[in-house]
Amino acid sequence: MSTQLQRTETEGDESPQEQRLERKSLAEGEREAQRTEEESTGDETPHVHLKVFRYDPEVEAKREPRFDDFRVPAPQGTTVLDALMYARDEFDSTLTFRHSCRQAVCGSDALFINGSQRLGCQTQIQDLDQRPVRVEPLPHQEVEKDLVVDMEHFYDQMEAVEPYFQGETPDEEEQLQSRENREKVKMSTRCIWCGACQSSCNIAAGDNEYLGPAAINKAYRFAMDEREDDDIKKHRMNILEQEHGVWRCQTQFSCTEVCPKDIPLTEHIQEMKREAVKDNLKFW
Amino acid sequence: MSQSHNRGLIEDFGRWREFAPGMWAWIFHKFTGWVLIGYLFTHVAVLSTAISGPQLYTTTLRSLESLLLVRVLEVGLLAVATFHIMNGIRLLFIDLGVGLESQDKSFYASLVLTGAIAVASVPTFLSGAF
Ligand code: HEM
Ligand code: SF4
Ligand code: FES
Numbered sequence: 001m002s003t004q005l006q007r008t009e010t011e012g013d014e015s016p017q018e019q020r021l022e023r024k025s026l027a028e029g030e031r032e033a034q035r036t037e038e039e040s041t042g043d044e045t046p047h048v049h050l051k052v053f054r055y056d057p058e059v060e061a062k063r064e065p066r067f068d069d070f071r072v073p074a075p076q077g078t079t080v081l082d083a084l085m086y087a088r089d090e091f092d093s094t095l096t097f098r099h100s101c102r103q104a105v106c107g108s109d110a111l112f113i114n115g116s117q118r119l120g121c122q123t124q125i126q127d128l129d130q131r132p133v134r135v136e137p138l139p140h141q142e143v144e145k146d147l148v149v150d151m152e153h154f155y156d157q158m159e160a161v162e163p164y165f166q167g168e169t170p171d172e173e174e175q176l177q178s179r180e181n182r183e184k185v186k187m188s189t190r191c192i193w194c195g196a197c198q199s200s201c202n203i204a205a206g207d208n209e210y211l212g213p214a215a216i217n218k219a220y221r222f223a224m225d226e227r228e229d230d231d232i233k234k235h236r237m238n239i240l241e242q243e244h245g246v247w248r249c250q251t252q253f254s255c256t257e258v259c260p261k262d263i264p265l266t267e268h269i270q271e272m273k274r275e276a277v278k279d280n281l282k283f284w
Numbered sequence: 285m286s287q288s289h290n291r292g293l294i295e296d297f298g299r300w301r302e303f304a305p306g307m308w309a310w311i312f313h314k315f316t317g318w319v320l321i322g323y324l325f326t327h328v329a330v331l332s333t334a335i336s337g338p339q340l341y342t343t344t345l346r347s348l349e350s351l352l353l354v355r356v357l358e359v360g361l362l363a364v365a366t367f368h369i370m371n372g373i374r375l376l377f378i379d380l381g382v383g384l385e386s387q388d389k390s391f392y393a394s395l396v397l398t399g400a401i402a403v404a405s406v407p408t409f410l411s412g413a414f
Contacts (some may be wrong), residue, residue: 264384266378271381
């Protein structure tokens with residue numbers, strides 16, 4: 001569940017995105033019923049069994065990756081990140097993972113939890129169906145140590161789309177954006193650079209040069225910003241239209257499904273494809 | 285940077301069970317597309333027996349149709365073509381940005397329709413095959 005619920009600032013019917021979020025929270029209600037049955041027996045704190053990926057090239061015994069088991073207390077509201085921190089603080093201080101904000105803002109703790117890319121801090125143990133809870137580093141990235149992966153390539157892809165505003169700033173004036181235009185780019189601005197989407201994408205896994213969902217979404221955020229000039233938009237489209245740009249997307253929707261900020265990534269990629277077509281076909 | 289661990293292909297293949305509906309749709313679409321191309325060649329080969337006269341064409345077709353395997357494959361071919369068309373239409377809509385929020389449902393609908401049409405075709409394709 002997102003810590004930030006999407007609310008449209010302008011009136012209107014429910015967007016597809018809102019409907020999707022609604023469905024997500026419905027499924028949650030069902031799991032809740034199942035949980036109270038299985039975990040409230042006895043009055044001691046419920047515990048959870050974690051299976052955590054371990055690897056450390058500098059330690060003989062961990063040079064070959066393995067899974068370690070931890071049994072940690074998981075009272076209601078415990079997140080996977082909480083559980084990992086408990087395991088580190090109480091059992092094994094060498095257990096390594098990135099984290100900072102603990103509130104789905106910094107994007108440090110995207111992990112592969114029970115076979116899906118999620119933020120550790122945003123995933124409550126009780127929302128997971130499968131036991132033991134398997135925690136692995138993000139797939140398709142090299143593992144540095146335990147749950148820490150090399151994010152360099154992801155950051156390179158983000159940089160490649162020039163992820164910064166390039167509009168002219170009028171002297172002593174504010175850069176005002178229209179309400180509608182703000183609404184258009186709103187969801188795309190929420191990216192926290194966690195890399196979950198890139199890790200879930202098969203195309204990105206097979207084609208290292210593919211910009212990937214996060215970078216294309218970032219490009220969307222600026223290309224759709226009306227305060228940037230046409231020249232800059234043209235330049236942005238040139239980046240997106242190259243061989244390893246938008247056209248590599250095969251609409252598998254896995255990025256949209258895993259994004260912890262509920263950004264409609266596939267929708268944005270598809271829109272950039274249509275922009276690219278409009279950019280090149282000039283019948284009008 | 286120090287040494288890092290590349291988990292390699294095997295481990296990645298193990299994740300295929302986590303595939304989302306959109307990924308299955310993609311795999312099936314690739315598969316069916318290429319099967320259809322394969323069939324196209326067979327199809328042309330069989331039809332071109334007619335160049336050597338109606339006699340050869342008739343005997344070729346008769347003997348093919350007398351094989352149970354061919355009858356079963358015809359049901360499979362219909363299923364493959366139906367799925368490819370259904371999902372192809374789904375993909376065209378997705379390209380237009382229409383119905384993105386029900387992309388999983390439209391995939392399941394393609395599967396169900398394909399199944400239904402394939403089953404409904406069984407009497408036609410297999411009649412007199414036994
Ligand atoms: C009404 C009929 C058909 C429709 C609506 C249709 C639709 C499509 C669409 C939309 C794609 C592109 C998928 C994408 O976005 O990547 C595609 C790919 C393809 N189609 Fe079809 N198609 C039809 C018939 C056929 C036939 C008759 C054949 C073979 C003779 C065929 C062979 C293929 C192949 C080989 C691909 C590429 C698969 C790949 O990505 O490797 N299709 N089809
Ligand atoms: S688009 Fe979503 S999944 Fe991808 S990096 Fe940004 S927040 Fe993470
Ligand atoms: S710790 Fe910051 S996003 Fe999870």
